[in-house]
Amino acid sequence: MTNPSLILPQYHKYLNGAPVPFSRRTRRNSEFCLVALVFVSLTIICFGAVFYLPEFKASYGGTINNVYKHIQNAGPELLLPPHGNAKHDGVLEDPHAAWDKKALFAKIDEDYLDKRKVLERPDTGDAFKQNINVKNISFYPHAESIVEHNDIGQNNENIELRQRRDKVKEMMKHSWDSYVKYAWGKNELKPVSKHGHSGSVFGSANMGVTIVDSLDTLLIMGLNDEYKLGRDWVANNFTLENVKIDISVFETNIRFIGGFLSCYAMTGDTIFRDKAEYVAKKLLPAFKTPTGIPHSLVNLKSGNSKNFLWASGSSSILSEFGTLHLEFVYLSDITGNDIYRQKVETIREFVRGLDRPNGLYPNYLNPITGKWGQRHVSLGALGDSFYEYLLKAYIQSNGKDLIARDMFDDAMASVMDNLVQTSASGLTYLADMRFDRLEHKMDHLTCFAGGMFALAGESLGSDSSKHYSELGASLTETCHIAYDKTATKLGPEAFRFTDNNEAVAVRGNEKHNILRPETIESYFVLWRLTHDNKYREWGWEAAQAFEKYCKVSGGYSGIRDVYQIDTIKDDVQQSYFLAETLKYLYLLFSDDSLIPLDKWVFNSEAHPLPVRDQNSLYRMYQSEGVVL
Structure with a gap:
């Protein structure tokens, strides 16, 4: 039997004269005080914490607005767009659902790229940076490519040089963007008509010649988004x-x-x-x-x-x-x-x-x-x-x-x-030979030889080196004069040397310019080997001429007659304009450490x-x- 004296005292409350057992609803005065004290303490702590937040101290009442702005800046991943009237196949579509679908596909693509199997990792060490002079060149789909140019300084000459290089980069972007917009996947672009060109050496087959030809130029210029677009096409469509x-x-x-x-x-x-x-x-x-x-x-x-x-x-x-x-x-x-x-x-x-x-x-x-x-x-x-x-x-x-x-x-x-000739006025040129008879004509294509001979003089280290170098410089000057004698300052497809004309196109089918690179190529090589500033000046004259007479809203076009200011456009943006002409111009205005000729x-x-x-x-x- 339980001892009554060991039972804890029970407190009762009387209601209508009858005792009522103690419950959660009944409290003593001391308990009420304890609960009140805890509640007040918690209240003080909470309000104090909020008050001492940095944003709250800086501007009372601004916390909510600032938080909202942060969420806005986080992008569409957090905030859905406002209601609209989006349609899909002619049917009104819930804009939230449309956005969710787009975000889902983007996430799938991102995961796919991240998990793409890489067989070999590229070299990103010091040797790589030395050989191509970049910081984190674009190893798709990750890092950005930032081309370093050591010749950029604060003096007027270097600022001007940077402006020229940026102008060439702008020309490249206009050429590329126009191709993407009007001829994507086609071989080349008709910049006046604004559609694909099917009359190239590859005919009507859609092989994306311009895409492949442009990729390394885009890399060198640091146009990474454009490069990634082209790289994706190669991986998925070529x-x-x-x-x-x-x-x-x-x-x-x-x-x-x-x-x-x-x-x-x-x-x-x-x-x-x-x-x-x-x-x-x-x-x-x-x-x-x-x-x-x-x-x-x-x-x-x-x-x-x-x-x-x-x-x-x-x-x-x-x-x-x-x-x-x-x-x-x-x-x-x-x-x-x-x-x-x-x-x-x-x-x-x-x-x-x-x-x-x-x-x-x-x-x-x-x-x-x-x-x-x-x-x-x-x-x-x-x-x-x-x-x-x-x-x-x-x-x-x-x-x-x-x-x-x-x-x-x-x-x-x-x-x-047999072929090296000197004109009456002292111009050096390379003639053609047909059945042991000389034809005193130089193709624009031949203008590459100035750079070739100069490179031979630098590379071979033979008894002929000096003669190679001098011949390269002389041929390059002749090609420049052929440019300088035209109204547009762009060279003709071929030029002749006769008693009455030197370095001038005579026949109608020789007067056109189709955005060829050979003369610019020789300017670039001669600049790298001699650092004679005239080659940069000549290159800049050509760049300005391309911009003035060949640029149209849909890209760059060749012209029919370099001796006429208001000449007809041929309506073809050649893929080699992006692969060669603009690349050589860009390198001409860049530091020697960008694609160095010894590497x-x-x-x-x-x-x-x-x-x-x-x-x-x-x-x-x-x-x-x-x-x-």
Whole structure:
């Protein structure tokens, strides 16, 4: 039995004379005081905390507004747009639902890019920055590319230089944006008509030539959003599977393979290496000839190849089969597949073993019989880049390709003996030769030779170096004079040297300008090697002329007659205008450390390729699959 004395006292409240047991609703006075004290303490703490917030102290009552502004700045991820009348397929759509769907797709795309498989990470160390002179070049889809220019200072000369470079960048953006707006995915743009151009060397096939040609220029200029757009198109849309036409082996090599290889070297993005090899494999059937000299054209569907009907005796063209070496050798080095190197070395060995009239290389060679075609020799159309690639193969190999150097020296000795001429007024030019007779004409294409000879004088270190350098400067000055003699200050397609005219186009079909880069290329090379400011001034004159006479609201167009101020536009924005002309202009007004000539060599479409053993971005393939 429980002891009553151990039971705690129970307190009762009497209601109507009857005792009521204690409950939660009954309190003693002391308990009420304790609860009140706790409540007051909590109230003081809460109000004190709010009062002493920094924003509250700064402006009473402003906290809510400031918080709202912060939420606004956070973007559409937090705030839905106001109600509207959005329609989808003609049906009124809830704007919130539309926004949610858009945000969802954006998130999916973001996650996909983040999880994209990267086989090899690019080099972002000091060696990379030294070789291309950038801070965090755009390794898609992440970091921004910020080009550093060490020549930007506070004096008037450097400010002016920066303004000129920025103007060229603005020209590039106008060209690119116009192409994106009016001709996206097409080969080139008709800037006056504002639609795609299907009359290019690639015909009507939509291969995105301008996109591929522009990518490394966009990288160099730091136009990262534009580069990412182009890179996405290459990754997701570029294909040759639906192309059923004959395409040029030469043009496909210098623009597509060269463009992809340049982007791979600069970024380490393996999509470009893989695309370059994909294209190269499509070209290999053209090499199936008795001599190994490839045909000019290959059909991507059937694999059949042939030469142009107009080429002498169904011959292949010197400047075309001779302008594969840089790309194919580099492709073998980064893929470990030696087939590409073998193809171009077979070409070289065959050509090297042929007898040459007057020590010169004719422009036509039959790939079946191995015999020279029509005796036409030129450093302009049909011949030009064959000689360029002999010199640049030697440079690309870091001086190890001695066969290329010997072939170049031998060829240039014959060129100087037979083709180099001096006009009555003392202008130096390179004539064409047809059946041992000189034609005193220079193509605009020949104007690349000024830079080539100057580069040879700097690179070869031979007894001919001084003569090479002087000849390069003289030829470049002649090309400048051809520009200066026109009303538009833009050079003609070809110019002649006669008793009455020097460095002037005579025939109507020679007076047009199609935005070609060769003269600007020589200005750039001569500036880099001499630092004579006249080359920058000449380049700026040309840039202003392009802006004044070629710019239209839909891009840049070639013109029909450089000697007429109010000339007709040809309505074509050539892809090489973005790949070459604007790139060389931009580099002309940039510091020498941006794409330095001792670490990079430009292919015939101005796509920079790294010099082996001098540039850590060469990314040589290793047997275990690791790329350096």
